[in-house]
Amino acid sequence: MPSGYKVAVVGVTSAAGSEMVKILEERDFPVKELAPLASKHSIGEFIEFKGDSIPVQVINERSFKGADIGFFFAGKAMSKEFAPIAVRNGCVVIDSTSAFGGEEDVPLVVPEVNPHRIKGHKGIIANPSCSTIQLAVVLNPIHKQAKIRRIVVSTYQAVSGTGKKAMDELTEQVRDLFNFREPKIKVYPHQIAFNAIPHIDEFVENAYTAEEMKIVHETRKILEDDSIRICATTVRVPVFYGHSEAVNIETEKKLSPDAVREILVNAPGVIVEDDPWHNKYPLAIYAAARDECFVGRIRKDISVDNGIVMWIVSDNIRKGAALNAVQIAELL
Amino acid sequence: MPSGYKVAVVGVTSAAGSEMVKILEERDFPVKELAPLASKHSIGEFIEFKGDSIPVQVINERSFKGADIGFFFAGKAMSKEFAPIAVRNGCVVIDSTSAFGGEEDVPLVVPEVNPHRIKGHKGIIANPSCSTIQLAVVLNPIHKQAKIRRIVVSTYQAVSGTGKKAMDELTEQVRDLFNFREPKIKVYPHQIAFNAIPHIDEFVENAYTAEEMKIVHETRKILEDDSIRICATTVRVPVFYGHSEAVNIETEKKLSPDAVREILVNAPGVIVEDDPWHNKYPLAIYAAARDECFVGRIRKDISVDNGIVMWIVSDNIRKGAALNAVQIAELL
Numbered sequence: 001m002p003s004g005y006k007v008a009v010v011g012v013t014s015a016a017g018s019e020m021v022k023i024l025e026e027r028d029f030p031v032k033e034l035a036p037l038a039s040k041h042s043i044g045e046f047i048e049f050k051g052d053s054i055p056v057q058v059i060n061e062r063s064f065k066g067a068d069i070g071f072f073f074a075g076k077a078m079s080k081e082f083a084p085i086a087v088r089n090g091c092v093v094i095d096s097t098s099a100f101g102g103e104e105d106v107p108l109v110v111p112e113v114n115p116h117r118i119k120g121h122k123g124i125i126a127n128p129s130c131s132t133i134q135l136a137v138v139l140n141p142i143h144k145q146a147k148i149r150r151i152v153v154s155t156y157q158a159v160s161g162t163g164k165k166a167m168d169e170l171t172e173q174v175r176d177l178f179n180f181r182e183p184k185i186k187v188y189p190h191q192i193a194f195n196a197i198p199h200i201d202e203f204v205e206n207a208y209t210a211e212e213m214k215i216v217h218e219t220r221k222i223l224e225d226d227s228i229r230i231c232a233t234t235v236r237v238p239v240f241y242g243h244s245e246a247v248n249i250e251t252e253k254k255l256s257p258d259a260v261r262e263i264l265v266n267a268p269g270v271i272v273e274d275d276p277w278h279n280k281y282p283l284a285i286y287a288a289a290r291d292e293c294f295v296g297r298i299r300k301d302i303s304v305d306n307g308i309v310m311w312i313v314s315d316n317i318r319k320g321a322a323l324n325a326v327q328i329a330e331l332l
Numbered sequence: 333m334p335s336g337y338k339v340a341v342v343g344v345t346s347a348a349g350s351e352m353v354k355i356l357e358e359r360d361f362p363v364k365e366l367a368p369l370a371s372k373h374s375i376g377e378f379i380e381f382k383g384d385s386i387p388v389q390v391i392n393e394r395s396f397k398g399a400d401i402g403f404f405f406a407g408k409a410m411s412k413e414f415a416p417i418a419v420r421n422g423c424v425v426i427d428s429t430s431a432f433g434g435e436e437d438v439p440l441v442v443p444e445v446n447p448h449r450i451k452g453h454k455g456i457i458a459n460p461s462c463s464t465i466q467l468a469v470v471l472n473p474i475h476k477q478a479k480i481r482r483i484v485v486s487t488y489q490a491v492s493g494t495g496k497k498a499m500d501e502l503t504e505q506v507r508d509l510f511n512f513r514e515p516k517i518k519v520y521p522h523q524i525a526f527n528a529i530p531h532i533d534e535f536v537e538n539a540y541t542a543e544e545m546k547i548v549h550e551t552r553k554i555l556e557d558d559s560i561r562i563c564a565t566t567v568r569v570p571v572f573y574g575h576s577e578a579v580n581i582e583t584e585k586k587l588s589p590d591a592v593r594e595i596l597v598n599a600p601g602v603i604v605e606d607d608p609w610h611n612k613y614p615l616a617i618y619a620a621a622r623d624e625c626f627v628g629r630i631r632k633d634i635s636v637d638n639g640i641v642m643w644i645v646s647d648n649i650r651k652g653a654a655l656n657a658v659q660i661a662e663l664l
Contacts, residue, residue, distance in 0.1 A: 150635050154486035154578035156528040156567065174506055189611040196488040196569055196576045196616055198629050198643045203608045207589070207631040216634070231635035233578040233643065235488065237528055238570050244528045246486035246565040246578075257539070276535045279521040284528055297530050299539035302548070303482050303563035311530045311565065 004030035011074025012036035016321035087123035101126040130320025141267040147252035156244040242284025282313035336362030343406025344368035348653035419455035433458040462652025479584035488576040574616025614645035
């Protein structure tokens with residue numbers, strides 16, 4: 001029997017789940033046995049892994065027998081139900097849904113930012129949401145140098161963040177519109193093709209969306225500073241892969257754009273692409289399938305003292321979900 | 333001969349120019365004679381106006397003989413060359429390019445906001461850029477009540493703002509990508525289909541784009557308050573019609589979201605669409621072909637005292653260009 005871990009991937013047929021299988025293979029993660037798990041809707045599907053074709057198994061209480069690591073991508077309800085069962089089987093859960101990220105004793109980890117948090121885990125480690133991860137990777141090194149006091153972020157989020165059905169919906173709506181047919185609306189509350197929808201996840205009491213408040217809470221938790229004041233507007237745009245973010249920050253210590261660039265050039269997991277006069281700035285289509293977070297358009301925020309504006313882009317499925325989860329497992 | 337004005341439309345074959353002809357007809361603007369002008373590239377084209385098919389004329393020094401009003405939509409260079417000639421012919425120029433908006437003695441007018449500015453004109457009145465108009469229409473009534481100190485705006489701008497060629501480019505790129513062909517890139521520096529490009533107009537010395545700095549200067553000029561501090565990030569998204577804007581403001585006087593809604597419900601040219609729990613907020617696809625500026629997602633900016641966030645959408649070709657120009661002419 002090969003040495004390594006028994007790895008369960010829950011929601012293996014989702015966009016992030018299938019990316020996860022790809023990344024496990026690419027990074028040669030020591031997998032002794034792969035358990036591709038999903039709900040009964042995926043019966044009959046197969047997963048390709050290292051030359052093998054493995055049938056997807058319907059998740060149940062016995063799925064985690066002998067499992068060492070479980071990656072969860074199948075939605076909050078599935079995580080709430082099966083993560084505790086996995087933990088009872090001695091399996092460490094790396095959960096990419098938002099089921100546990102808010103809990104005090106569940107570490108929320110971005111390996112480039114707070115790897116030390118992993119140590120204290122009690123069986124479950126939470127993977128932050130995609131829009132938070134790229135923000136934290138880029139802002140953490142700045143925060144360490146100059147103490148960020150306030151963040152205003154407006155996002156341009158890809159449909160793959162919602163999943164495969166949303167990617168199909170965008171594709172089909174575009175086809176329908178180009179063929180003079182009424183586009184069908186199923187996944188999103190409105191047509192996403194050729195539109196921008198300021199509505200991701202549900203609305204909560206304060207008229208923000210859950211996604212917006214997740215950025216607030218997760219960023220504070222990961223940067224380990226509850227005094228940072230954060231305001232987010234999260235918007236879905238007709239992009240398949242790659243979340244973009246327009247980010248205004250205010251720091252305690254004044255930093256020039258050059259100083260920020262220097263900090264970021266040396267930051268782990270960050271690539272600075274910032275030569276606008278030669279049309280160089282991060283773009284969703286180029287960030288897709290890349291591991292790093294890209295940052296550019298770094299300039300002084302001319303509306304405030306000690307302000308910096310920038311444009312942050314990352315592959316929301318890779319770094320935003322699957323890759324970050326694998327990096328957490330590698331740290332373990 | 334019917335009574336009314338001789339109206340010249342320069343750049344009549346452009347997206348905004350052809351919308352202008354439509355609006356002149358819709359609003360029954362008193363046109364005695366229409367002179368549809370364009371560069372020699374449009375030779376042989378016709379314009380439909382009130383049941384007539386009028387050949388497009390190539391613009392020259394004699395085009396403005398007897399003209400009363402000239403609407404200019406054909407780019408900065410064309411305006412710089414022909415607007416002074418039009419003025420010498422006694423024609424009032426309403427210029428929608430950015431050729432004159434920055435000049436001290438050229439009024440920059442949004443009829444809902446600063447109609448009184450028209451009086452002082454010396455032959456040329458500037459139509460602000462589309463991204464400024466919708467911002468000014470919505471923010472002016474708030475500024476009057478509570479004095480806006482700072483504005484942070486991130487835009488989601490439609491390709492029609494660039495013109496017909498850009499709309500064709502988006503269409504063709506989508507078709508190419510859906511047919512596994514390499515998309516052609518001509519109008520924009522990068523693929524716009526399924527992407528978000530943080531680059532509108534040229535970059536200027538401070539690493540902002542001219543479009544971003546136009547929002548700063550034009551908004552201050554229109555709201556008649558140079559002390560407002562403004563920061564913009566302007567982004568092109570794969571949307572055909574309708575600019576969206578995520579806007580964070582800070583005011584001197586504290587306003588609740590409800591107070592802001594009440595101000596805006598009573599503001600000219602503004603429609604409040606703000607019931608997020610029922611999926612109601614402004615959207616580009618619904619704002620298209622409408623005259624008003626739409627605002628929603630009005631909430632407290634939880635990252636600052638006296639802060640409000642909102643989402644502003646308007647048809648960039650209609651209110652953002654042609655309609656605003658006609659409204660200026662109506663005031664004249």
